[in-house]
Amino acid sequence: MGGAVWDQLVGQRQVVDRLQRAVAGDMTHTWLFTGPPGSGRSNAAVAFAAALQCEQGGCGACHSCRMVAAGSHPDVRVIRTERLSIGVEVVRELVRSAALAPAGSRWQVLVVEDADRLTEQAANALLKAIEEPNDRTVWLLCAPTVEDVLVTIRSRSRLVVLATPTSAEVAGFLVRHDDCPPETAAYAARASQGHIGRARALARDDATRRRRHEVVQLPLKLTGLGACLASAANLHDIAKEEADALTGEHDAREKQELDRAYGVVERGRRPREYSPALRDLEKSQKARAKRRHLDVVDRGLMDLVSVYRDVLALQVGAPGELVNEELRAELQQLAASSTPEVNLRRIDAVLEAREQMLEFNVPPLLALESMMVALQLSPS
Numbered sequence: 001m002g003g004a005v006w007d008q009l010v011g012q013r014q015v016v017d018r019l020q021r022a023v024a025g026d027m028t029h030t031w032l033f034t035g036p037p038g039s040g041r042s043n044a045a046v047a048f049a050a051a052l053q054c055e056q057g058g059c060g061a062c063h064s065c066r067m068v069a070a071g072s073h074p075d076v077r078v079i080r081t082e083r084l085s086i087g088v089e090v091v092r093e094l095v096r097s098a099a100l101a102p103a104g105s106r107w108q109v110l111v112v113e114d115a116d117r118l119t120e121q122a123a124n125a126l127l128k129a130i131e132e133p134n135d136r137t138v139w140l141l142c143a144p145t146v147e148d149v150l151v152t153i154r155s156r157s158r159l160v161v162l163a164t165p166t167s168a169e170v171a172g173f174l175v176r177h178d179d180c181p182p183e184t185a186a187y188a189a190r191a192s193q194g195h196i197g198r199a200r201a202l203a204r205d206d207a208t209r210r211r212r213h214e215v216v217q218l219p220l221k222l223t224g225l226g227a228c229l230a231s232a233a234n235l236h237d238i239a240k241e242e243a244d245a246l247t248g249e250h251d252a253r254e255k256q257e258l259d260r261a262y263g264v265v266e267r268g269r270r271p272r273e274y275s276p277a278l279r280d281l282e283k284s285q286k287a288r289a290k291r292r293h294l295d296v297v298d299r300g301l302m303d304l305v306s307v308y309r310d311v312l313a314l315q316v317g318a319p320g321e322l323v324n325e326e327l328r329a330e331l332q333q334l335a336a337s338s339t340p341e342v343n344l345r346r347i348d349a350v351l352e353a354r355e356q357m358l359e360f361n362v363p364p365l366l367a368l369e370s371m372m373v374a375l376q377l378s379p380s
Contacts, residue, residue: 004060011165035162038195
């Protein structure tokens with residue numbers, strides 16, 4: 001597929017070919033990378049940024065490629081948010097940077113992950129920058145779909161659409177790059193539904209596999225109102241456990257760095273400026289924890305959808321492996337005790353809960369309780 005910076009892009013040969021042509025001279029100043037979760041849109045944008053700085057078009061081994069990979073290249077900025085949105089002040093600061101010439105001889109590249117999280121004010125500030133671009137500045141925006149960004153922004157962007165890689169492609173990647181046993185790689189590829197980061201976590205971590213197994217077992221337990229409410233609490237707690245595991249170490253490290261910066265550790269006392277800085281840090285960490293919890297709940301909901309899709313596949317006799325192949329016997333029982341119409345309604349109930357949490361800010365536990373009641377098994 002080309003140079004080494006592209007090696008992390010699984011199943012994206014056409015995208016790589018197109019980006020390599022751009023590096024060779026077919027350039028524009030604003031790009032919009034879209035694709036479902038886990039397709040690698042952020043990885044593609046960062047690989048493209050490295051290739052634009054590399055004398056060999058993305059060798060992966062030179063100083064520029066290594067600096068981009070490490071996040072330390074002076075002409076490449078990757079903007080990630082741990083919050084639920086990206087505010088206008090962040091974008092205005094980026095716009096000021098975009099007006100400057102790059103430090104080196106090539107491009108200044110600004111990668112905005114989660115461009116779908118731009119507030120309206122932030123999106124309008126960005127639009128003004130891309131309407132009159134600096135000759136040597138490139139914006140790389142990432143979002144799930146083109147509909148997630150302003151029409152006026154996407155009309156000025158060159159679209160790059162990434163597809164979900166196949167299970168075979170993901171499994172092959174895990175075997176080649178992570179030295180993963182083929183059987184574990186095959187399971188992780190199926191269970192992740194093409195999400196590379198999720199597949200790697202499932203392949204490497206017993207706790208991640210255990211938590212997912214608990215989630216996909218929930219549809220089999222919804223035998224009454226009490227069981228539905230208990231399952232909602234269980235899913236909520238499973239998500240919190242994983243979110244806390246992801247954020248706890250990071251939060252502790254940030255607190256240590258803050259203490260060190262203000263001399264709290266060395267001097268044993270807190271200067272006046274420390275308390276406001278600590279409040280800001282705690283506010284930021286709280287916002288990040290909320291987003292992380294929602295992200296993990298959302299992943300759990302998509303795991304539930306995979307269960308009902310598997311049941312539908314069994315009911316209509318679709319060929320091929322199930323996502324949850326290890327649960328085939330239990331899913332056959334669900335298929336025998338329901339109809340395709342019932343399972344389509346169950347999928348709609350899961351997607352409605354997802355929308356309530358992500359779009360309308362309904363408390364997760366409340367949305368999950370309502371969803372579980374809608375998923376309740378019919379009396380046999």
